[in-house]
Amino acid sequence: MNKIILTQRGAPYEMAAEDRAEIEHSLHHYDDPRAASIDALKVIQRRHGWVPNNAIREIALILQIPDSDVEGVATFYNRIYRSPVGRHVITVCDSIGCFLTGFEEVYAALQQRLGIKPGQTTSDNRFTLIPTCCLGACDRGPVLMINDDTYFNLTVDQLDALLEKYA
């Protein structure tokens, strides 16, 4: 697993103006600013691929809640990353639907091709591999996502061509 990279204590986070505007806009969707915490974390993650430490405080300041609450949310949800990830994140469904249709073979082949275990990032920083829960396509398993793209009915011989699409 990647270690959390600690930034210099107190180093300010320069939030991009458009990110700040987007977070402030999402406050209008809710009756309490706290509710925008997941939206805010997603905005930051879209920029960096993950949520850096010092961004937590900046989000907390906008939402007017403690840093620890933002961190609590950031570390709870599967699709918010508090460690750096590669340029592309592969999430492989390992739940029962894909188990019954043979995801394990595809998963093992993927690890072998990438040369990493689940939770790791390739040394060229191209791919991070993470298992995920049922992706809601059990009729078309095995299923995986690369970033926001979902792929169905996977077989081992499709993997090379699939990975080639993501530079």
Next chain:
Amino acid sequence: MSSNVTRPAFSCSEVNRGLTNIGPETHPLTWRYSTHGQSILDIKTYEAMEGYAALRKALTEMKPADVQAEIKASGLRGRGGAGFPTGVKWSLIPMGPDAGAKYMVCNADEMEPGTFKDRMLMETNPHQLVESMIVSAYAIQAKRAYIFLRGEYIEAAERLNAAIQEAHAAGYLGENILGSGWGVDLMVHTGAGRYICGEETALINSLEGRRANPRSKPPFPQIAGLWGRPTIVNNVETVSNVPAILLRGADWFKGLSQGLSGDAGTKLYGVSGRVKHPGLWELPIGITCRELLYNHAGGMREGLEMVTWLPGGASTDFLMPEHLDLAMDYDTIMKNGSRLGTGLIMVVDNRHNIVSVVRNLEQFFARESCGWCTPCRDGLPWTVKLLQSIEAGQGQAGDLETLDQMTRFLGPGKTFCALAPGAMEPLQSALKFFRPEFEKGIAAADSQQSGNSFR
């Protein structure tokens, strides 16, 4: 993180394969998609197919109490897994001029392993859910409504947001809808992935921007839900039935089950596993698993035999081939030791090791436990370890008895929510039906010792 590739071609589940005579009278949830032959993404197409007619009827001819009464009379039960009567849930909401802020929430956090019906409904017909949410919000007089959508459903999010924009432009959302003086706002909230968000009080915590730990009940969300205000949380398939019930009436809806069941309406049934034609079918509630599996899904793939099946998700008890002729409704499946759950069956074939199947199921639950309650947080990883050692043929004497105890220690009433009891359902039924398979994994050398550490 931006992807430099074009999005893969959109692909949807096979729906209603082999069914004929599909229409609004028989298939309230899927007739538009099946007769149109493709997803209904623009409002004009939807309007041309009875779209927003139920909303018009409700706002011009019915009081909120009339809508509630019609839904109660229809016998509609929650399609998310628990089967609670929708009209009863709605009737617990405080009404009247002093009721204050209320919220209508759609649970679109579809994550029960084996379940892929809400994805299809939202991807193929986003306006249907938008209309359903507006009408349901009207029935409880909510001023704000949310669709809590799981973050992985990218197409569904895009399509729902586009539909909401169109509905706004057409005057079906916002202030003073269709001149009624009543208005509501509808928003899509995308989650960040955790199974527990599907539990309605955890969903509310998540929507409030907190960790998705379930809340103690009572108070129930109908009294104190989102931001402490009265809130209704309904599953996608549940609310999607509402417009058709208002247009055609409660008696019509009851008749949809064709006497196969005491339950009303149709149900989106699905089949996955190594069958010939996995997919989804909208069928009268109460059809048998045999009909679903053999008439619609084509039976098992060549050379495979069905060993056991889960009737409605990972958190339902296994049923056996002798249960194939049971009516797939809430009460019948319950009486026979399992739950209808989401109604999408998963078939386990004879090439699978049942211990490995159960180990995979429990790994899912162990990883997805929110960690709030000790029996769940500690009991599930322990269960996985025991199953892994049994799977490897290294189980110790007493391990099966410990697993038996887990099914009690993690059973109903020991935890805030139903995650741990749900996790125990496949385990307890597997231990009941396949005990010899588990016993094979107990290492012979240890078989004389008593390893039961609890007594």
